[in-house]
Amino acid sequence: MKPLFRDAISASDSRGPLSPQGSVACIGAFDGLHLGHQALVGRAVARARSLGMPAVALSFEPLPREFFAKDAKPPRLMLPRAKLQGLHDLGCDSVGLLRFNAKLASMPAEDFVRDMLVERLRAREVWVGPGFRFGKGRAGDIGLLQAMGQAHGFSAQAIEPVHCGDGERVSSTRIRAALTGGDFDTASRLLGRPYAIGGHVVHGKQLGRTLGYPTANLRFGNKTPALRGIYATWVHGVAEHPWPSVSSFGTRPTVDGLEPLLEAHLFDFAGDLYGRRIEVEFVARLRDEEKFPDLDSLVVQMRRDDAQARAILTLQAPQRASA
Incomplete structure (x- = not known):
């Protein structure tokens, strides 16, 4: 499969499914591709290989928090092309960078599931990080994914939080704080590199x-x-x-x-x-x-x-x- 660069696509799109044979999808911002992201992608890729299906990563550009904070954009750890390459290096067969704009921001979570995960990706499994939220007003969560999965034939699971040696949870926010303070040892531990x-x-x-x-x-x-x-x-x-x-x-x-x-x-x-x-x-x-x-x-x-x-x-x- 070739990498995907697409906007959010509605169910009425006539081009048909991107993965007719089904897929295992993981969704996230993936800024930095730290140890937590690696665990999430690794789980999705392993499941895809066991099922004989492509592993697809869905992310967003700009990141949602960038879109909603135009006048004071939060720091980025990674540029889009590096994120794309990194996700492929982790084993993803395709990467969808969805353009996060006003249309996508106002899309109800249920529509996102039907349009992208069901119609376009034919997802059989969906994997997300802990506390993942999506859709208009951030109304969608793992509970909604699991409920809609039962109706549409896919399963949904969230991985457990990943912690480093000091017991603290790995997160992009913590990495940004470490870099701002010049603490490259902590940033390296959380990133795994x-x-x-x-x-x-x-x-x-x-x-x-x-x-x-x-x-x-x-x-x-x-x-x-x-x-x-x-x-x-x-x-x-x-x-x-x-x-x-x-x-x-x-x-x-x-x-x-x-x-x-x-x-x-x-x-x-x-x-x-x-x-x-x-x-x-x-x-x-x-x-x-x-x-x-x-x-x-x-x-x-x-x-x-x-x-x-x-x-x-x-x-x-x-x-x-x-x-």
Whole structure:
């Protein structure tokens, strides 16, 4: 099956079911694909394999909480394309990214079940996370799924909460808080891997090159990142081994930037990375992003950041294989 990129589709859609032979579906925001998400997807994929059916993940873009908080969008852990790839890497045969708009927000939970799960996916099993709610006014829950499943021929179950070593529940909210506070050890435990952001290197204003600190730039679109500041980082995807670097993630206030941009300066690197897909692994937070009175002051601070990041990375090896 090919990946799916579709809006919410009504039962009257003439294109017919996407999974005529039936499917096992899991539903969630899946921001970050942390250990809880991995447990949910893993359960759905295992059941799909045992039944000989495709495993389908349903998620939303933008996330519902982004849609309802347009003026103060909550931080995102992961961009849509990374989420799509991650769900496929976890074993999903298809991924449906449903466009969360006013139409979907106002859809009664019962209609969502009939239109998407019954008519389009022909779901035989539906798996959700603990406390999952959906539909207009968040009226739908596991109880509604189970009741409608009895009438439409599918079963529905919610997995148990996943807890890490300290006994606390794994959640995207907790990961965001850890990242904001520079606690990458906690974020890594909850994610099951170091926190990293990947993408294709894009052209910038080349100011860093002019100042003696060329950078590989990754855009974060119109999403709000969970990080902001200067970091010691490893860059994957430029060589057989991870490359030490110092990265800035923010809006570049000294030069009046607007769009969030991740800028990674690779130490002692020579080469053209434009268009290359890389992944930036965050190791330690050095300082806040700040506005300097002039470029000379900025360069002085960049030298300090460079030295501090080199010292940190000398003592701490990368935690993941190169992308």
